[in-house]
Amino acid sequence: MPLGSEEELKEDICKTMRRLFDRGLISALGGNVSARLPGASEFWITPSGVFKGELEQEDLLKVDLDGRVLEGFLRPSVETPFHAMIYKKRVDVNAVVHCHNPFATGLALAGISIQPITVEAAVVLRKVQVVPWAFPGTDALAKLIGEYIEGVRVLILMNHGVIGVGSNLLEAETIVETLEEVAITQFVASIFKKNIPLIPEEDIELIKKLYKV
Amino acid sequence: MYGYMGKILRVNLDLNKTKAENLNEEALKKFIGGVGLAAKIIYEEVKPETSPFDPENKLVFMTGPLTGTLIPCTGRYVVCAKSPLTNAWGESHSGGFWARELKRAGYDGIIIEGKSEKPSYLVISDEEVTIEDAGDLWGMDCFRAEETLKKRHGENFKVACIGPAGERLIRFASILNDEGRVAGRSGLGAVMGSKLLKAIAVKGSKEIPVKDSERIRNILRRIYPQIMSFPTTQIFASYGTGGELLTLHREYGDVPIKNFTMGKWENINNISGETYNKVMVRGKRACWNCPISCWRYVKIEEGPFAGLELKRGPEYETLASLGSLLLNDRLDVIVKANYLCNYYGMDTISTGICIAFAMECYEKGIITSRETDNLSLRWGDPEAIIRLIEAIGERKNLGNILAEGVKRASELIGKGSERFAMHVKGLEIPMHDPRAFKGMGLQYAVSNRGACHLQGLIHRIEQGERMPDLKIYERLNRFEVKDKGKVLATLQNWHEVLESLIICKFLGIAPGHIPGLYALTTGMPITLDRLLQSGERIYNIKRMFNVRCSISREDDVLPYRFMHEKLEEGEAAGQNISWEELDIMLNEYYAVRGWSKEGVPPLEKIE
Numbered sequence: 001m002p003l004g005s006e007e008e009l010k011e012d013i014c015k016t017m018r019r020l021f022d023r024g025l026i027s028a029l030g031g032n033v034s035a036r037l038p039g040a041s042e043f044w045i046t047p048s049g050v051f052k053g054e055l056e057q058e059d060l061l062k063v064d065l066d067g068r069v070l071e072g073f074l075r076p077s078v079e080t081p082f083h084a085m086i087y088k089k090r091v092d093v094n095a096v097v098h099c100h101n102p103f104a105t106g107l108a109l110a111g112i113s114i115q116p117i118t119v120e121a122a123v124v125l126r127k128v129q130v131v132p133w134a135f136p137g138t139d140a141l142a143k144l145i146g147e148y149i150e151g152v153r154v155l156i157l158m159n160h161g162v163i164g165v166g167s168n169l170l171e172a173e174t175i176v177e178t179l180e181e182v183a184i185t186q187f188v189a190s191i192f193k194k195n196i197p198l199i200p201e202e203d204i205e206l207i208k209k210l211y212k213v
Numbered sequence: 214m215y216g217y218m219g220k221i222l223r224v225n226l227d228l229n230k231t232k233a234e235n236l237n238e239e240a241l242k243k244f245i246g247g248v249g250l251a252a253k254i255i256y257e258e259v260k261p262e263t264s265p266f267d268p269e270n271k272l273v274f275m276t277g278p279l280t281g282t283l284i285p286c287t288g289r290y291v292v293c294a295k296s297p298l299t300n301a302w303g304e305s306h307s308g309g310f311w312a313r314e315l316k317r318a319g320y321d322g323i324i325i326e327g328k329s330e331k332p333s334y335l336v337i338s339d340e341e342v343t344i345e346d347a348g349d350l351w352g353m354d355c356f357r358a359e360e361t362l363k364k365r366h367g368e369n370f371k372v373a374c375i376g377p378a379g380e381r382l383i384r385f386a387s388i389l390n391d392e393g394r395v396a397g398r399s400g401l402g403a404v405m406g407s408k409l410l411k412a413i414a415v416k417g418s419k420e421i422p423v424k425d426s427e428r429i430r431n432i433l434r435r436i437y438p439q440i441m442s443f444p445t446t447q448i449f450a451s452y453g454t455g456g457e458l459l460t461l462h463r464e465y466g467d468v469p470i471k472n473f474t475m476g477k478w479e480n481i482n483n484i485s486g487e488t489y490n491k492v493m494v495r496g497k498r499a500c501w502n503c504p505i506s507c508w509r510y511v512k513i514e515e516g517p518f519a520g521l522e523l524k525r526g527p528e529y530e531t532l533a534s535l536g537s538l539l540l541n542d543r544l545d546v547i548v549k550a551n552y553l554c555n556y557y558g559m560d561t562i563s564t565g566i567c568i569a570f571a572m573e574c575y576e577k578g579i580i581t582s583r584e585t586d587n588l589s590l591r592w593g594d595p596e597a598i599i600r601l602i603e604a605i606g607e608r609k610n611l612g613n614i615l616a617e618g619v620k621r622a623s624e625l626i627g628k629g630s631e632r633f634a635m636h637v638k639g640l641e642i643p644m645h646d647p648r649a650f651k652g653m654g655l656q657y658a659v660s661n662r663g664a665c666h667l668q669g670l671i672h673r674i675e676q677g678e679r680m681p682d683l684k685i686y687e688r689l690n691r692f693e694v695k696d697k698g699k700v701l702a703t704l705q706n707w708h709e710v711l712e713s714l715i716i717c718k719f720l721g722i723a724p725g726h727i728p729g730l731y732a733l734t735t736g737m738p739i740t741l742d743r744l745l746q747s748g749e750r751i752y753n754i755k756r757m758f759n760v761r762c763s764i765s766r767e768d769d770v771l772p773y774r775f776m777h778e779k780l781e782e783g784e785a786a787g788q789n790i791s792w793e794e795l796d797i798m799l800n801e802y803y804a805v806r807g808w809s810k811e812g813v814p815p816l817e818k819i820e
Contacts, residue, residue, distance in 0.1 A: 135679065137686075138679075
């Protein structure tokens with residue numbers, strides 16, 4: 001990935017937030033996004049408590065991997081601890097998107113796991129784990145996410161929302177968007193049919209082999 | 214300079230002179246403004262041997278860098294002096310519009326020193342400052358004094374004044390402004406009275422300079438949804454502060470009843486915020502730039518007090534102190550009693566505690582109708598409540614003893630009454646029973662002004678509120694003592710920040726937003742950690758003032774009742790705070806604060 005400037009990064013964070021808000025994956029007060037330049041030991045994150053649909057670049061905060069604010073005036077996202085934890089654990093990750101996907105979170109609450117019902121579900125999401133409840137904004141939640149984040153692109157947080165990670169913002173955004181698309185499809189199918197047809201096992205095996213899942 | 218006006222007005226009543234002094238910018242970096250700056254001034258200028266009514270005691274009114282700005286809930290001021298109730302640190306806060314007007318006149322604060330030869334009042338109109346003769350105002354109640362001054366000088370003047378209680382040195386006399394906003398605690402109205410200063414009328418025409426008001430406005434617009442979603446913000450907006458009363462009673466057994474001897478009361482609903490709003494409230498009012506509007510405009514429609522209107526009706530503390538504490542379930546009596554307290558200029562919390570004390574003395578036969586001027590001090594009796602308030606305000610008979618505050622009254626009356634005189638260090642207990650929230654017990658014990666529920670609000674954490682910005686993640690068990698010291702110290706430091714800036718603690722704004730708003734107001738970037746360090750320094754300088762006034766660990770105690778008597782019913786039944794429990798909390802608290810075992814901070818804590 002080409003190294004961009006911090007200004008581009010901030011602009012991209014705001015664009016990502018706006019798109020996620022418009023899609024209903026981030027609500028007025030729920031959800032946050034962060035990103036860093038590859039290899040950087042600090043990252044830019046969205047503020048807490050500010051209406052999410054109208055974020056501006058000057059609202060963003062630069063924080064270090066211990067969550068200390070280096071630049072910016074507003075209150076950093078309360079979930080800064082888990083963003084920092086992910087960057088510490090995953091050198092390959094440069095963007096973290098935390099959304100409140102209604103369908104994905106709802107299915108998890110109902111005890112229904114995300115199934116390989118589409119190629120995207122199998123390829124893009126790979127395995128979708130559910131992280132047990134921990135109070136938002138706490139170090140306890142960050143620690144728990146640290147235990148689950150190895151080797152995955154997406155997590156569902158019980159009673160809370162979802163996390164998508166990627167090497168850049170578009171990748172992380174793609175993950176949470178795909179998750180919601182799959183969750184909606186699965187939900188719709190489950191209304192009309194008890195046993196939803198999955199992608200045949202041999203194709204899944206092939207996908208797994210190709211993608212080393 | 215942004216946020217601050219850059220001047221403090223020093224008024225010497227001995228010499229009849231006033232002088233505008235430059236604000237010490239170095240001090241602002243350490244003490245922020247508001248209560249922090251007032252604490253620094255009093256620590257440096259008031260000697261420990263000075264008694265509260267000596268002319269050498271100084272009365273300091275202070276605003277903060279956020280006061281009067283477009284940031285919501287910034288209409289408050291703080292007033293500080295050595296307190297006649299505690300002989301130690303005294304402070305009190307009030308909302309309304311007076312504080313903003315003082316800043317618009319060009320001053321961040323006023324230091325009153327000395328004593329006037331005759332009753333006087335201060336008139337401030339920008340640079341024009343005069344000390345006027347208050348001969349005709351002396352003896353006037355607070356409402357009339359304010360009205361008279363507005364008629365005399367102009368309706369656009371804002372007035373802070375004392376009533377007859379302050380003039381008569383009633384030790385819990387208050388200072389009123391804006392038709393019933395009250396700086397009630399610590400008896401600072403009596404300090405003002407001792408200086409023969411009746412009022413301060415102020416009018417300003419200046420803009421309060423703000424570094425980047427456009428950006429603040431843009432941010433505020435987008436954080437309002439969160440601010441207004443905060444639970445207490447919603448409750449206070451809907452019902453006023455009384456909206457908490459039923460929950461605190463039913464869920465926690467927190468509301469004091471019959472001088473803290475009962476844990477449950479079937480009549481509580483008669484004085485709840487919901488009932489109050491339904492039968493008594495005629496409208497809502499707000500301080501400067503406040504989206505909450507917790508004031509209630511009330512009018513009594515029927516009964517013996519029909520027609521009485523109060524622009525600032527009873528709040529939670531008053532509903533309890535003149536209601537449940539006295540077994541009085543009549544809202545009209547509470548409103549009338551509140552009116553009388555404001556008429557004389559007396560703190561409703563201290564007044565309620567003194568009356569409850571007298572009623573218990575009467576019930577136990579310690580005082581009889583001989584001492585009460587034939588008044589039967591039966592619990593809940595409207596006549597007893599009303600007449601006793603008048604007796605205190607007039608300093609007549611038993612009222613003259615109660616006017617000294619419950620600590621001194623119990624020492625004068627004796628006969629074991631000290632055991633139910635509800636105070637810490639001389640300041641009467643507010644309307645939260647610490648047996649329901651043991652952290653509140655610690656807060657009462659160590660608070661610098663004596664029993665104070667506001668400087669920490671730890672009971673909110675004990676109800677389950679979390680403050681991740683302050684690293685308070687876990688709910689504290691309300692009946693346990695572990696970790697209370699640590700959490701309380703953090704909360705107190707934070708509250709010193711709020712009261713130095715000054716921003717109302719009812720605003721549901723997360724601490725993490727404050728550094729940015731401060732920086733955009735003053736142009737001085739700051740971190741949350743730095744603000745908290747200032748908060749700690751401010752807390753310590755007040756403690757140091759108290760240490761010099763002979764306050765020590767021995768004074769960090771609770772009334773006998775909380776330590777030895779258990780409630781028999783309600784949600785805090787079976788609880789007390791034993792010596793052992795208090796010791797555990799104090800030890801932890803002192804250790805976290807870095808104080809000695811005797812409760813003395815090291816000097817470097819205030820540097």
